[in-house]
Amino acid sequence: MPEDLLSRWIQLIKPHWKLAFFSAIVIGLFTNMLIFTNSWPNHDGLMNLYGEQKNFSMGRYFLFLFSGISSYFDLPWITGALSVLYLAGTAVVLTELFELRKKVSVILTAGLIVTFPTITSTFSYMFTADAYMAASFLTALSLLLTVKFTFGFLPGALLFYLGVGVYQANLPFLMTLVTLLVIKEILFKQGNLLSFLQLTFRTAILIITGMGMYALTFLIYRSFFEITSSSYQGFGEIGNTSEGTSGIFLKILNGNANFFFRGFFTEMPINFFEVLNAAVLILIVLGFVLIVRQNRIHLNKPLIFAASFMMISLPFSAFSLYFISPEINYHMLMILGLLSIYMLPILFYDNLHGFSRGAVITSWSVVLVSFLVIFNFALIANISYLNQQLKFERAQALTNRIIMSIERSEDYRPDVKVAVMGRTNLSPEISEELIPSKIPAMTGPLYRDLLREPHHFEAMMTNYFGVTYDFIEPEEVRPLRETDEFRSMPIWPDADSIGLIDDVLVIKLRN
Numbered sequence: 001m002p003e004d005l006l007s008r009w010i011q012l013i014k015p016h017w018k019l020a021f022f023s024a025i026v027i028g029l030f031t032n033m034l035i036f037t038n039s040w041p042n043h044d045g046l047m048n049l050y051g052e053q054k055n056f057s058m059g060r061y062f063l064f065l066f067s068g069i070s071s072y073f074d075l076p077w078i079t080g081a082l083s084v085l086y087l088a089g090t091a092v093v094l095t096e097l098f099e100l101r102k103k104v105s106v107i108l109t110a111g112l113i114v115t116f117p118t119i120t121s122t123f124s125y126m127f128t129a130d131a132y133m134a135a136s137f138l139t140a141l142s143l144l145l146t147v148k149f150t151f152g153f154l155p156g157a158l159l160f161y162l163g164v165g166v167y168q169a170n171l172p173f174l175m176t177l178v179t180l181l182v183i184k185e186i187l188f189k190q191g192n193l194l195s196f197l198q199l200t201f202r203t204a205i206l207i208i209t210g211m212g213m214y215a216l217t218f219l220i221y222r223s224f225f226e227i228t229s230s231s232y233q234g235f236g237e238i239g240n241t242s243e244g245t246s247g248i249f250l251k252i253l254n255g256n257a258n259f260f261f262r263g264f265f266t267e268m269p270i271n272f273f274e275v276l277n278a279a280v281l282i283l284i285v286l287g288f289v290l291i292v293r294q295n296r297i298h299l300n301k302p303l304i305f306a307a308s309f310m311m312i313s314l315p316f317s318a319f320s321l322y323f324i325s326p327e328i329n330y331h332m333l334m335i336l337g338l339l340s341i342y343m344l345p346i347l348f349y350d351n352l353h354g355f356s357r358g359a360v361i362t363s364w365s366v367v368l369v370s371f372l373v374i375f376n377f378a379l380i381a382n383i384s385y386l387n388q389q390l391k392f393e394r395a396q397a398l399t400n401r402i403i404m405s406i407e408r409s410e411d412y413r414p415d416v417k418v419a420v421m422g423r424t425n426l427s428p429e430i431s432e433e434l435i436p437s438k439i440p441a442m443t444g445p446l447y448r449d450l451l452r453e454p455h456h457f458e459a460m461m462t463n464y465f466g467v468t469y470d471f472i473e474p475e476e477v478r479p480l481r482e483t484d485e486f487r488s489m490p491i492w493p494d495a496d497s498i499g500l501i502d503d504v505l506v507i508k509l510r511n
Contacts, residue, residue, distance in 0.1 A: 024088035028114035036080030066131035086133035115377035124444030135166035160210035176337035287348025384445035422510030
């Protein structure tokens with residue numbers, strides 16, 4: 001009977017799994033409730049109140065599949081609830097993968113997963129966020145299956161293929177988890193050569209098979225269907241290594257420096273975010289020294305070298321897509337792999353034993369700093385959501401004013417074609433300077449313009465105001481822009497910024 005089967009399954013659930021799951025649920029809902037219970041679409045969201053997400057030209061072959069679970073409508077609460085469930089599953093997977101046993105370690109890991117800035121940025125694209133969270137969960141699960149079962153790399157490769165087929169950034173996410181797993185095996189288990197070879201072989205098969213299936217899909221798409229791949233984010237440049245190794249390494253170093261220590265290297269102010277990142281780096285060094293002494297690894301120089309090398313390689317694993325395409329522009333949506341760096345001190349804490357002064361001080365420091373990191377991530381999330389709210393409400397107000405201007409124009413009639421030309425600055429100081437200077441570069445919430453193109457105005461007018469105008473086609477815009485009438489028109493909201501040009505009612509927002 002279903003009740004009996006469910007009862008047996010519940011008995012198999014380990015206590016630390018439950019703790020990870022429910023910690024992620026609670027922290028995730030409290031952190032992101034604001035965006036889950038409101039509808040503040042960004043520029044892409046305006047065009048995706050209903051969208052099937054068939055982004056095959058961008059290599060996201062399975063995005064439509066996982067987006068369809070919550071329907072293709074933009075339903076923030078449903079999408080948000082599913083996203084938190086997927087993230088809670090990821091917390092359980094990582095708890096088991098890294099064999100976390102201390103309750104505080106489990107809670108802190110769950111908190112990092114649901115508050116990390118990449119998650120916040122993804123939630124600004126709420127119409128499809130659940131698909132990306134599901135893909136990250138499948139990616140982490142693929143590694144767990146590979147590690148726990150002899151032939152687990154077979155189903156694991158399929159799950160990883162699905163994950164990277166939703167978003168290519170799951171490759172560096174998996175790479176960082178593998179790197180962190182190797183560090184764990186070296187420092188905490190001190191496995192023999194055979195165990196390392198087995199782990200290396202399984203994870204290599206997982207990555208090669210999963211990416212091999214993805215590459216085959218990519219080739220079929222490009223050749224069999226004779227469709228050109230999108231140039232977005234350098235996807236069309238896959239395989240081009242013109243940058244050279246030194247150029248790629250420089251990009252990786254700059255990417256890490258800009259994320260962790262932006263205030264120390266740029267004109268931006270030094271915020272609590274950068275201070276906490278410095279504290280995390282110090283704790284990684286202290287934790288490493290203590291673990292080496294505790295487990296007497298200092299007597300084995302090859303192990304020390306191997307562990308040090310893997311720790312140094314973590315930031316490079318997180319930006320490994322640079323080695324595939326030189327044109328990729330890494331942004332906040334793509335760096336979930338950096339989560340592993342914040343997890344490293346927690347792994348050290350989870351494996352520290354005894355009551356020596358160093359162990360006690362480091363343990364308390366890890367707990368305190370990790371808690372502050374999570375709390376600060378939650379603040380960053382809600383500041384981002386505030387900016388998204390302000391940006392959307394300003395865009396609505398602007399649209400309303402433009403509609404009123406159109407309908408008050410002497411040249412307006414219901415069947416006239418309309419062209420909105422250019423953009424207008426909707427970013428006051430709080431959005432233009434203050435918020436961007438206080439939080440990291442959050443892709444999505446911090447985009448300057450919500451109404452970026454004519455089709456954004458059209459979507460806003462149609463879906464949020466119920467006003468339908470006959471907008472001209474994109475190819476008709478340039479001829480209008482080059483006319484003397486357009487050049488001589490003043491900028492909106494001047495009374496003469498709206499007028500007929502070649503039987504098109506033009507609203508000039510900018511030259």
